[in-house]
Amino acid sequence: MAKSTYQKLIERAALTALELHQVSSQKKALKAELSSMYDTFFAAHGRPEGRFDPDSDAFLPVMSFTExxxxxxxxxxxxxxxxxRRHETAIRALAVHTKEVA
Structure with missing residues (x-):
């Protein structure tokens, strides 16, 4: 019976690792798209001087465009x-189970 539980914990850890990889890749792609939108806006309208400041009125148009x-x-x-968090929880559960069996 312990082997079945161990197998389920391994599968859970693998599935959560896959999910984490997928959402991380999606976030990276969305950030790249956002950066591209900033570049597009600045190419068309010019870039205000200084660092990007969300509290500055000069950056309000680009923030509205990319919101x-x-x-x-x-x-x-x-x-x-x-x-x-889900992946770390799955790994902890697997570690606890491994210590209990050993």
Missing amino acids: PQFQRVQAAKKAEYNAK
């Missing part, structure tokens, strides 16, 4: 955080 994509990136970050 939907920015929200997708924020959601992807949250999904990645949650997937990482």
